Amino acid sequence: xxxxxxxxxxxxxxxxxxxxSFSKGSIITTYIEKRRQICILLSGKAxxxxxxxxxxxxxxxxxNANDIFGEAFYPxxxxxxxxxxxxxxxxxxxxxxxxxxxxxxxxxxxxxSLISLLLELILNKVVxxxxxxxxxSKRTIREKLLSYFSILSVKSFSKNITVxxxxxxxxxxxxxxxxxxxxxIKSLIDEGFISKNGNKIRLLY
Amino acid sequence: xxxxxxxxxxxxxxxxxxxxSFSKGSIITTYIEKRRQICILLSGKAxxxxxxxxxxxxxxxxxNANDIFGEAFYPxxxxxxxxxxxxxxxxxxxxxxxxxxxxxxxxxxxxxSLISLLLELILNKVVxxxxxxxxxSKRTIREKLLSYFSILSVKSFSKNITVxxxxxxxxxxxxxxxxxxxxxIKSLIDEGFISKNGNKIRLLY
DNA sequence: CAAAAATTGTTGCAAATGCAACAGAATTTA
DNA sequence: TAAATTCTGTTGCATTTGCAACAATTTTTG
Numbered sequence: 182x183x184x185x186x187x188x189x190x191x192x193x194x195x196x197x198x199x200x201x202s203f204s205k206g207s208i209i210t211t212y213i214e215k216r217r218q219i220c221i222l223l224s225g226k227a228x229x230x231x232x233x234x235x236x237x238x239x240x241x242x243x244x245n246a247n248d249i250f251g252e253a254f255y256p257x258x259x260x261x262x263x264x265x266x267x268x269x270x271x272x273x274x275x276x277x278x279x280x281x282x283x284x285x286x287x288x289x290x291x292x293x294s295l296i297s298l299l300l301e302l303i304l305n306k307v308v309x310x311x312x313x314x315x316x317x318s319k320r321t322i323r324e325k326l327l328s329y330f331s332i333l334s335v336k337s338f339s340k341n342i343t344v345x346x347x348x349x350x351x352x353x354x355x356x357x358x359x360x361x362x363x364x365x366i367k368s369l370i371d372e373g374f375i376s377k378n379g380n381k382i383r384l385l386y
Numbered sequence: 387x388x389x390x391x392x393x394x395x396x397x398x399x400x401x402x403x404x405x406x407s408f409s410k411g412s413i414i415t416t417y418i419e420k421r422r423q424i425c426i427l428l429s430g431k432a433x434x435x436x437x438x439x440x441x442x443x444x445x446x447x448x449x450n451a452n453d454i455f456g457e458a459f460y461p462x463x464x465x466x467x468x469x470x471x472x473x474x475x476x477x478x479x480x481x482x483x484x485x486x487x488x489x490x491x492x493x494x495x496x497x498x499s500l501i502s503l504l505l506e507l508i509l510n511k512v513v514x515x516x517x518x519x520x521x522x523s524k525r526t527i528r529e530k531l532l533s534y535f536s537i538l539s540v541k542s543f544s545k546n547i548t549v550x551x552x553x554x555x556x557x558x559x560x561x562x563x564x565x566x567x568x569x570x571i572k573s574l575i576d577e578g579f580i581s582k583n584g585n586k587i588r589l590l591y
Numbered sequence: 592c593a594a595a596a597a598t599t600g601t602t603g604c605a606a607a608t609g610c611a612a613c614a615g616a617a618t619t620t621a
Numbered sequence: 622t623a624a625a626t627t628c629t630g631t632t633g634c635a636t637t638t639g640c641a642a643c644a645a646t647t648t649t650t651g
Contacts, residue, residue, distance in 0.1 A: 241520070254512045256520075256537060278509070282502060296501055297487060303508050304483070307459045310515040315446070315461075317522035318561040320609075321637070332461060349598060356523040358639045363600060365637095525639075526607070554628060563609045568630060570607090598647065608637070619626070 198276040203267040210251065210275070212263040217253040217278040221302065222246055225271030231263050240353050243268075243346075249302040253278045317356055322365045325355045330375070334384055344380040403481040408432075408472040415456065415480070417468040422458040422483040426507065427451055430476030436468050445558050448473075448551075454507040458483045522561060527570040530560045535580070539589055549585040 200223070203209050209227055210220060222244050229242040229250065241263065244250050250265065281295060312332055319325045329351075333342040344351055348366075352359035369375045376383045405428070408414050414432055415425060427449050434447040434455065446468065449455050455470065486500060517537055524530045534556075538547040549556055553571075557564035574580045581588045 241523070253509060254516055256513055256517045256540075282505070293498070296505065300487065300501065300505055300508070303505070303512060304458060307508060307512060307515065308461055310512065310519065311459055312461045313519055314515065314522065317519065318446070320561065320563075323637095335461075347598060348600095356525065358525075359599090360601075360640080361638050364602090367600085528607095552628060553630095564629090565610080565631075566608050569632090572630085592651105594649105594651085596647100596649070598645100600645080601643085603642100604640090606637105606639075608635105610635085611633095613631085615629085615631105617626100617628070619624105621622105621624080 197280050198274060200272065200274050203271045203273060205267055205270050207267050209265040209267055209271060209273055211265070212252045212255050215252065217251075219249065219251040219253045219276055219278050219281070219299075220265070221274040222248045222250070223272040223274055225267060225269045227265050227267050227269075227271055229263060230266050240350075243350075243354075247302070247305075249299075249306055251275075254306075313354075322355070322357045322362055323369065325357065326362070326365060326369065327374075329355060330382060330384060340384040342382050342384070344382065346380075348380065402485050403479060405477065405479050408476045408478060410472055410475050412472050414470040414472055414476060414478055416470070417457045417460050420457065422456075424454060424456040424458045424481055424483050424486070424504075425470070426479040427453045427455070428477040428479055430472060430474040432470050432472050432474075432476055434468060435471050445555075448555075448559075452507070454504075454511055456480075456483075459511075518559075527560070527562050527567055528574065530562065531567070531570060531574065532579075534560060535587060535589060545589040547587050547589070549587065551585075553585065 203225075210218060224246050226246075227244045227250075228240050229244070231239045231241055242250070244265070255263065281292075281299065316325050316328045316332070319328050330342060333344075334340060346354075348363070349359055352362045355362065366375075366377065370377055373385055375385055408430075415423060429451050431451075432449045432455075433445050434449070436444045436446055447455070449470070460468065486497075486504065521530050521533045521537070524533050535547060538549075539545060551559075553568070554564055557567045560567065571580075571582065575582055578590055580590055
């Protein structure tokens, strides 16, 4: 993503783009209107959040540097309001899809490379989503865990993997009850499928 | 997607593209190598399939006209081999992402509009995927069903919705046991949340 | 550094779910 | 149109899962 720096400097040349900073705890954007807004996270971390009807906080998605997100990617009118919360200090590039898509008459080089970059970032997003769907499609917690571990393992070319966030968050990501997941992890250890030290896991098969 | 026809006629002007026909039951493509292949389904229907280690057929995804799919969207090296099976006669546009992405020196108008179209199709895909993830993230069958119905309802601006495929397929899509789903549908009816006639559902709340 | 907050690890229990199996209806195919 | 296949609807039962609750540890914050 080395051309990201280029892009952000060149911004405003031909597309209405904003680069903004958000401090930890502040709201980066909400998904309410249908502006087809796109955001690129340049640095920091953020969560896509919803409060369900019980008032429980639901973490729908988590974003890291170079992730792309925004209203443009979300179905019209999900019941409750979604918003993106900076969980660390963030720098974000914001713009409207329609601006990128249509508005450049002068056929500038910058515009072409922006679209290419966008395509690349979105493609990346789709790949991640497919991985997530694959995992969520598994019926049991055990299968979800193994599927998740397997993807991490393939990505890192190793049987030794590190879960990149807390087990609490992992349970959220797999969309299962945390205590049930802990129980299942214990079973996997007892049955000799994995060993574990903190959030470092070794696959024994 | 009216410019699709245009695109496919103009193809080969600057990007290596193939338009191929596949008869029902034949294999459109497999996800094995890392070619970053992209396919656009012009007509027909197809399923993304995997046989798990028990030999059970898993339907990972289903594609309709104007859907975009291919290796390019899939994580490297998923354990088992995936392939796309035509479940009806299909017309498909096939090309490599890298060809589209980089290879056009002559900055032609066709190329620009192809990329725009691609972006649009992929964006669409992401929206669908987000809907799917939203549903799969729900913990109970009831919540999955209601979430799915709600999305259909919002899309059609109506409390009367039609499940666009068989209930067997729906269970697959929600990734739950069919009989358990049927049981839950019955409960929803008994408790007055919905009424049902075949695959037509009316939301009563 | 002390207090507060978050995370980990564990358990009992009730509820939800998957599995297996079957019969009848509907649809597709030869 | 007859046969084959797929889909719907249903049930009992074993297993898995979520929920609630708590203590111990670790991390973060003022």
